Amino acid sequence: MPTVTAVRSFAKINLGLRIGPPRADGFHHLHTLYQTIGLFDELTVEAERARMTEIHLQCSDPRVPVDGRNTVYRIVEAALQAMDVTAHVKIFLRKHLPMQGGLGAGSANAAAALLGLERQLGIALPGAQRFALAERIGSDVPLFLVGGTVYGHNRGELVMPYPDIPETPCVVVAPGVGSSTPLAFRAWDERVSSLTPQAAQGRLDELSRVYASAFAPTGPASEIGASGASGALDAGDSVPHESGSLAGNPLPALVRTGMENDFQEVVFSQHPFLRDILHALQGDEVLPREERAFTASLSGSGSSLFGLYGSTAAAEAAQARAQALGVRSFVTTTLSRKAYWGGLFV
Structure with missing residues (x-):
């Protein structure tokens, strides 16, 4: 296993967002088109199996909480339970993206931490379980397990990979x-x-x-999420389109x-x-x-x-x-x- 895993957590923008009626659970239905962009935060993840779980999170920005209020801490804790593993985990988060900026920074951090943890421990959670974990942490987290151009609905957590727009x-x-x-x-x-x-x-x-x-006419691929077709897309797969035309x-x-x-x-x-x-x-x-x-x-x-x-x-x-x-x-x-x-x- 790598001694340290370094991960970029890329930001997103919304190419349109429409809000529907409020739901009984306090959330809102919404439809949006997410688009990942080249701005990012950086995480380094270290993890080794141990008799007891300890999670140590540090951040370059003192305004960012480093306990159970942080999406990174919460997803690591939940992922270890899902893996049935106890481990000592150290994560350093170097912030570049603004807080409360609408760029999905906290959600991207969580997704990156999950992927880094999997690589450190040599355990890849099944797709459906990975997306279920992401949905629990935040509505925007699942999109960062897809990347590119992504359609989101329900609370935004049910996602479909769309054909990528050309680099813009x-x-x-x-x-x-x-x-x-x-x-x-x-x-x-x-x-x-x-x-x-x-x-x-x-x-x-x-x-x-x-x-x-x-x-x-290309249309979207299948939906991905805990209640969707979790096997529809592997990391890095593309939905083809006529690039440049x-x-x-x-x-x-x-x-x-x-x-x-x-x-x-x-x-x-x-x-x-x-x-x-x-x-x-x-x-x-x-x-x-x-x-x-x-x-x-x-x-x-x-x-x-x-x-x-x-x-x-x-x-x-x-x-x-x-x-x-x-x-x-x-x-x-x-x-x-x-x-x-x-x-x-x-």
């Missing part, structure tokens, strides 16, 4: 303010209190049709039909300056079309925003516009499923 330059802005997902959901519920459950469900169905149309790039169709994030107006009303950042990412209409964003939006429940561009030069120009507003911004790219799994272990 991306700018991510971290405004430096936290956005609470539970508070964002409550604000959304207040905003749409007059919407009937049937109308709310209709909005979800509409977005599903948009995604299905944009990705036709317009037919193989669903982005134009997604942009035409709409990639709205329901959280956007809710979060913007709480943090109005985010509108200025969005405008900077989009680019002024006086700019040539090729220098403006294909699309720009809030990611998840925020507060991070992103833009997608036709060239690295256009992305770098957008980064400069965002930095002129005094916010941190990063140029990266979208990651295909193959690139995601190829870059996971260092």
